[in-house]
Amino acid sequence: MNPAARTQAAIDLVDAIIDAAKSGGAAADQVAKRFFAARRYAGSKDRRAIRTLAYDAVRRFGPVPVSARAAIVAMADADAALAATFDGSSYGPAPIAADEPRAETGLAPAWLVDAFRSSELGDADLAALLERAPLDIRVNRLRTDRDAVLAELGGEPAADLPDAIRLPAEAPLDQDGVLQDGRAEVQDFGSQIVSLAVGATPDGFAIDLCAGGGGKTLAIAAQMAGRGRILATDTDRPRLSRLAPRAARAGVTIAEPRLLDPGKEAAMLSDVAGQADWVMVDAPCSGTGTWRRNPEARWRLTPDRLDRVVATQARLLDVAAGLTSPTGTITYVVCSLLDAEGRGQVDAFLSRHPDWRALPLALPRGRVHGRGMRLTPASDSTDGFFVARLGRA
Numbered sequence: 227m228n229p230a231a232r233t234q235a236a237i238d239l240v241d242a243i244i245d246a247a248k249s250g251g252a253a254a255d256q257v258a259k260r261f262f263a264a265r266r267y268a269g270s271k272d273r274r275a276i277r278t279l280a281y282d283a284v285r286r287f288g289p290v291p292v293s294a295r296a297a298i299v300a301m302a303d304a305d306a307a308l309a310a311t312f313d314g315s316s317y318g319p320a321p322i323a324a325d326e327p328r329a330e331t332g333l334a335p336a337w338l339v340d341a342f343r344s345s346e347l348g349d350a351d352l353a354a355l356l357e358r359a360p361l362d363i364r365v366n367r368l369r370t371d372r373d374a375v376l377a378e379l380g381g382e383p384a385a386d387l388p389d390a391i392r393l394p395a396e397a398p399l400d401q402d403g404v405l406q407d408g409r410a411e412v413q414d415f416g417s418q419i420v421s422l423a424v425g426a427t428p429d430g431f432a433i434d435l436c437a438g439g440g441g442k443t444l445a446i447a448a449q450m451a452g453r454g455r456i457l458a459t460d461t462d463r464p465r466l467s468r469l470a471p472r473a474a475r476a477g478v479t480i481a482e483p484r485l486l487d488p489g490k491e492a493a494m495l496s497d498v499a500g501q502a503d504w505v506m507v508d509a510p511c512s513g514t515g516t517w518r519r520n521p522e523a524r525w526r527l528t529p530d531r532l533d534r535v536v537a538t539q540a541r542l543l544d545v546a547a548g549l550t551s552p553t554g555t556i557t558y559v560v561c562s563l564l565d566a567e568g569r570g571q572v573d574a575f576l577s578r579h580p581d582w583r584a585l586p587l588a589l590p591r592g593r594v595h596g597r598g599m600r601l602t603p604a605s606d607s608t609d610g611f612f613v614a615r616l617g618r619a
């Protein structure tokens with residue numbers, strides 16, 4: 227493919243990402259996968275160039291661009307080499323007209339930037355939300371130890387996290403390697419830190435209420451040295467179904483998946499009401515803390531979607547309160563930096579439940595924020611998280 231054809235392909239890919247974001251469709255990575263599967267003629271260098279240009283465009287434009295062409299034309303205004311590819315050749319984009327629309331650059335739609343500012347995020351925090359994310363792994367101590375994995379994969383061990391390694395972004399994820407046989411899991415340092423907040427110990431009973439594919443379930447199982455019981459629940463069947471094979475690979479035998487119907491969580495967990503030592507609520511959220519990985523997620527979020535997710539979080543916290551034993555704790559986590567989902571959510575829970583209080587947290591990274599702690603890409607080199615630990619007063 228010549229440079230002009232690559233530019234047109236990047237425009238087509240960004241259009242597909244915009245369409246998916248607007249219609250609540252697949253994430254950008256999935257869209258890109260399908261896009262290239264349908265274009266086998268694109269070689270690996272073509273794919274890399276197209277992907278880089280498309281993702282640069284997604285990162286650069288906060289408000290949803292009117293079109294991908296408007297986004298890439300705006301980039302071409304400051305990049306002569308890119309502008310030269312708008313040459314009207316058979317597979318290339320049409321020449322740029324002086325008066326054609328340009329997309330608006332920026333971090334995010336204005337309402338979201340306002341919400342970040344009132345959540346006490348400064349310019350450096352905001353800029354770091356869209357940097358490229360590193361590739362982090364958690365070594366599964368049920369299977370191996372960190373030195374053995376370092377010897378095999380290389381990478382930088384985290385000084386403050388016993389099982390964490392940061393790999394070079396371009397690290398080959400070998401099909402037969404430690405990531406495929408359960409000796410390690412891809413997991414951001416932030417996810418590893420918030421899992422530590424649970425403070426689980428062997429032989430107890432944990433409920434991972436929003437377990438998804440089980441990333442944190444497996445981290446909690448390792449804390450429990452593989453002994454005790456973890457009930458891993460979720461309302462999303464495809465996600466939850468990934469847990470069993472992952473647990474088998476990881477040598478985790480104590481995780482028991484249970485699919486829930488939305489709105490009926492408490493009824494479907496009545497057999498374990500009041501019994502859990504630890505309830506993890508890794509709640510569904512806007513995901514503003516993971517934009518480094520899914521920059522197009524900010525095109526999906528609307529005030530309405532945010533309100534809906536905030537209502538679900540509040541409901542799940544109430545469900546969690548009914549599941550804990552009298553001495554049990556709730557660990558509430560969101561991968562978002564908006565106070566409506568973090569600090570505000572915990573304040574609201576504590577006013578609904580005056581018999582509960584926030585417990586102190588001792589985590590290797592993060593700063594106190596309201597009655598919990600916050601981790602940010604800028605300060606902690608992690609995805610963005612809010613975490614709080616709650617117990618009965």
Ligand SMILES: C[S@@+](CC[C@H](N)C(=O)[O-])C[C@H]1O[C@@H](n2cnc3c(N)ncnc32)[C@H](O)[C@@H]1O
Nearest residue numbers: 436437438439440441442460461462508509510
């Ligand atoms: C942040 S993700 C969890 C990620 C997972 N804990 C991990 O570490 O990989 C939030 C999860 O909440 C689930 N969820 C949404 N509504 C729910 C509900 N009413 N009850 C339980 N889980 C729910 C979603 O399906 C999603 O898997």
